[in-house]
Amino acid sequence: xxxxxxxxxxxxxxxxxxxxxVDINSALGDDRPAKAxxxxxxxxxxxxxxxxxxxxxxLVLGSDSRSGKENxxxxxxxxxxxxxxxxxxxxxxxxRTAATVVSIPRDTLVTRPSCPLSSGGSTSVAYHAMFNSxxxxxxxxxxxxxxxSITGVRMDHYLEIDFSGFAKLVDALGGVTVTTGQDxxxxxxxLHLKKGTHHLNGTQALALARTRHGIGDGSDLGRIGLQxxxxxxxxxxxxxGSLLTDPAKLYTVADAVTSSLTTDTxxxxxxxxxxxxxxLKGLTSDHLKTVMMPVVTAPSDPNRxxxxxxxASDLWKSLR
Numbered sequence: 001x002x003x004x005x006x007x008x009x010x011x012x013x014x015x016x017x018x019x020x021x022v023d024i025n026s027a028l029g030d031d032r033p034a035k036a037x038x039x040x041x042x043x044x045x046x047x048x049x050x051x052x053x054x055x056x057x058x059l060v061l062g063s064d065s066r067s068g069k070e071n072x073x074x075x076x077x078x079x080x081x082x083x084x085x086x087x088x089x090x091x092x093x094x095x096r097t098a099a100t101v102v103s104i105p106r107d108t109l110v111t112r113p114s115c116p117l118s119s120g121g122s123t124s125v126a127y128h129a130m131f132n133s134x135x136x137x138x139x140x141x142x143x144x145x146x147x148x149s150i151t152g153v154r155m156d157h158y159l160e161i162d163f164s165g166f167a168k169l170v171d172a173l174g175g176v177t178v179t180t181g182q183d184x185x186x187x188x189x190x191l192h193l194k195k196g197t198h199h200l201n202g203t204q205a206l207a208l209a210r211t212r213h214g215i216g217d218g219s220d221l222g223r224i225g226l227q228x229x230x231x232x233x234x235x236x237x238x239x240x241g242s243l244l245t246d247p248a249k250l251y252t253v254a255d256a257v258t259s260s261l262t263t264d265t266x267x268x269x270x271x272x273x274x275x276x277x278x279x280l281k282g283l284t285s286d287h288l289k290t291v292m293m294p295v296v297t298a299p300s301d302p303n304r305x306x307x308x309x310x311x312a313s314d315l316w317k318s319l320r
Contacts, residue, residue, distance in 0.1 A: 015251075018258035021268030022140040024158055027116050032145075033154040036320065051279040055094040057319065059147050061135065061160040062086030062209070086209065086227055087131065089147065089155070091319040096279045098287040100319065101231055103224045104147070105295055106132035109304050113149045115142035128300065140262065150307070151316040157276075158264040165260020166209070167202030169234075172249070172256040175201050176233040178208065180226070186211040205230060221292070221305075228290035235285045291315070 036055055064085040087104045112126040115138035123137050134146035144155050161169070170176055179197040186192075191207035200208060209230055212223040258270070267273055294311035298304040307313075 015254050015258050016270045019268050020262045021265050024264045027141040056092045056156045058090040058157045059155045060088045063162045097282045100289045103292045105220045107220045107304050109298050109306050110150050115145050157267050160262040162260045167206045168256035170205040171202035172253040173237045175199050178229050178233050224292050232285040
């Protein structure tokens with residue numbers, strides 16, 4: 001009994017210690033969009049503490065960091081820094097049974113606001129800057145501030161996972177099944193798939209999330225559609241699995257996620273992440289809407305895009 005309790009304690013400490021966090025609230029202060037006003041409406045009978053039920057907005061970033069051997073092997077970015085290779089605003093409706101995922105193309109030209117730096121001082125305002133440069137110059141804090149600036153939507157939480165963590169998560173879940181509507185032949189991501197349904201391992205799923213030159217016009221816009229397919233496939237895989245009844249599998253998945261995860265300080269503990277996960281147990285891919293922020297080709301550069309108005313503003317307004 002004592003050994004069992006000690007073992008459980010070590011597992012909790014290990015997983016909890018894996019999680020890295022950034023205190024975004026303190027860094028940004030009050031110069032932010034207002035929080036949504038929500039009222040809890042339900043209590044989980046199996047839990048002494050009510051699970052959250054209100055709407056919530058989460059900025060989810062996929063980082064191309066080359067930090068560590070595994071990320072380098074999987075094709076991370078330059079060793080001098082990292083970029084937000086994937087950016088999604090996840091809006092979860094009140095009641096937690098429906099959600100909308102909005103992808104922001106990394107090639108979008110935006111006004112990047114002045115962002116505080118952890119070393120002191122702040123960045124300068126940048127006009128016509130690529131969206132993913134916010135993460136490069138100011139990390140998670142600047143990524144959140146930039147998203148809030150262009151959307152007017154308060155980001156309640158922040159989640160970032162790197163290449164290695166995404167691949168490990170897919171493998172821990174036993175792979176994902178995705179259907180592609182066209183052949184994919186991309187030498188850069190090393191992905192070669194015929195049109196049809198495929199069961200992908202972690203490395204293959206990561207390649208699918210990163211591929212752009214083997215589909216469409218080779219831009220970031222074609223890749224976003226594949227990334228959204230993967231989000232739904234992952235949600236289905238987690239919903240269909242036996243995570244809660246298989247402790248060994250649950251630990252493998254939790255270790256894969258937490259070891260490559262960076263969050264805001266509101267989600268930087270295993271207990272908070274579990275509460276978030278438990279509150280979403282009724283959410284399936286059938287009730288998950290995936291869209292891309294409406295964009296048009298930038299007049300200044302045919303290889304960049306800008307928000308299409310008023311469609312983009314209308315979309316963000318619907319999520320407030």
